Amino acid sequence: MSKIYPVILCGGSGTRLWPKSRADKPKPFLPLLGRKSLFEQTLERSANRQTFAAPTIVTGQKHLDLVEAQLSAPDAAIIVEPVGKNTAPAIALAAMRLPSDAVMLVCPSDHYIKDTNAFVAAAEMASSLAEENWLVAFGIEATQPETGYGYIKRGPEMGGGMQVDRFVEKPDLATAIGFLEDGSYSWNGGIFCFRAGLFLEELERHRPEMVAHLREAVDQAREDGRCVYPDAGHFGAIDGDSIDYAVMETTERAAMVPVTMGWSDIGNWAALHEASDSDDHGNVQHGKAELIDCSNVLVHSDGPRISAIGIKDAIIVADGDEILVTSSKGAQRVGTLQGAKSQ
Numbered sequence: 324m325s326k327i328y329p330v331i332l333c334g335g336s337g338t339r340l341w342p343k344s345r346a347d348k349p350k351p352f353l354p355l356l357g358r359k360s361l362f363e364q365t366l367e368r369s370a371n372r373q374t375f376a377a378p379t380i381v382t383g384q385k386h387l388d389l390v391e392a393q394l395s396a397p398d399a400a401i402i403v404e405p406v407g408k409n410t411a412p413a414i415a416l417a418a419m420r421l422p423s424d425a426v427m428l429v430c431p432s433d434h435y436i437k438d439t440n441a442f443v444a445a446a447e448m449a450s451s452l453a454e455e456n457w458l459v460a461f462g463i464e465a466t467q468p469e470t471g472y473g474y475i476k477r478g479p480e481m482g483g484g485m486q487v488d489r490f491v492e493k494p495d496l497a498t499a500i501g502f503l504e505d506g507s508y509s510w511n512g513g514i515f516c517f518r519a520g521l522f523l524e525e526l527e528r529h530r531p532e533m534v535a536h537l538r539e540a541v542d543q544a545r546e547d548g549r550c551v552y553p554d555a556g557h558f559g560a561i562d563g564d565s566i567d568y569a570v571m572e573t574t575e576r577a578a579m580v581p582v583t584m585g586w587s588d589i590g591n592w593a594a595l596h597e598a599s600d601s602d603d604h605g606n607v608q609h610g611k612a613e614l615i616d617c618s619n620v621l622v623h624s625d626g627p628r629i630s631a632i633g634i635k636d637a638i639i640v641a642d643g644d645e646i647l648v649t650s651s652k653g654a655q656r657v658g659t660l661q662g663a664k665s666q
Contacts, residue, residue: 326376327450328425329369330417333382333432339591341663342645351432352389362432368439381413405555408563419541423520426453431513437585445582448483449516457578458517462509464583468499473511487577525574536561592638593654596621
């Protein structure tokens with residue numbers, strides 16, 4: 324099997340984990356679980372050069388210094404987007420810089436994966452399918468009726484994976500419960516594997532104008548060391564779109580590999596709480612804290628001592644001069660706070 328080419332998408336506005344995550348230092352670059360940042364952990368999962376080729380990082384100018392400060396791979400390439408245009412153009416930029424037969428493994432930089440061995444095994448299985456001209460999604464085992472994730476309905480089995488019956492957008496709670504009871508649905512974790520040339524063929528079939536602008540942006544790109552700067556004019560003319568809408572939901576070559584690997588997108592403080600190791604009462608503490616008669620409480624402080632008595636299902640975060648207090652259910656609305664929007 325040929326080496327797998329990791330493509331790591333790195334960016335974000337930093338609102339859902341405010342105040343710890345900010346626009347100038349969003350979630351991927353924070354050590355939220357362990358001593359290393361989520362970006363650094365993403366790099367480490369594909370560090371074995373017997374299996375993986377050198378990574379390609381796609382990021383924006385705003386986060387370039389953060390990427391370079393945390394980038395441990397000296398052989399990595401960096402593509403600097405002039406402006407964010409969603410995942411389909413970002414992935415296409417990397418595809419155009421790789422050999423057409425290169426098997427790409429597209430990974431968000433801000434997800435947590437507990438079981439690296441399971442991740443690598445799934446990547447190798449996905450690579451085998453990609454070499455047979457399938458566009459492969461990782462289907463994460465659905466363990467609860469999540470309304471914040473997209474879903475993949477599994478089709479017929481083939482070669483260790485399955486064909487995709489259909490992709491499903493984020494459901495309401497009743498629908499999500501039905502998916503879990505049905506047993507044939509997985510979460511769409513946003514991790515994909517395919518040959519660079521096939522992805523571009525499928526993207527051009529459905530978004531020809533996007534691909535035309537992208538080719539011009541790459542042809543007229545400026546290079547500076549390991550950084551590539553696509554032409555801003557042509558890239559800026561693109562109508563942005565996600566890989567799900569632009570390719571995966573329209574192609575007839577969609578497949579999936581099922582995987583159980585302790586995955587979380589750490590989409591909000593409640594998700595971080597769930598992914599963290601807790602005490603016997605479900606409490607998680609980062610920084611100085613004293614919790615008495617509390618249950619299912621997450622405390623995250625960069626300095627001040629947090630003291631709480633007799634509360635449950637709560638999240639308390641202190642970062643600099645900002646303090647967040649919310650119920651676990653309210654965590655999904657953190658991005659609507661004025662403090663998060665005005666950062």
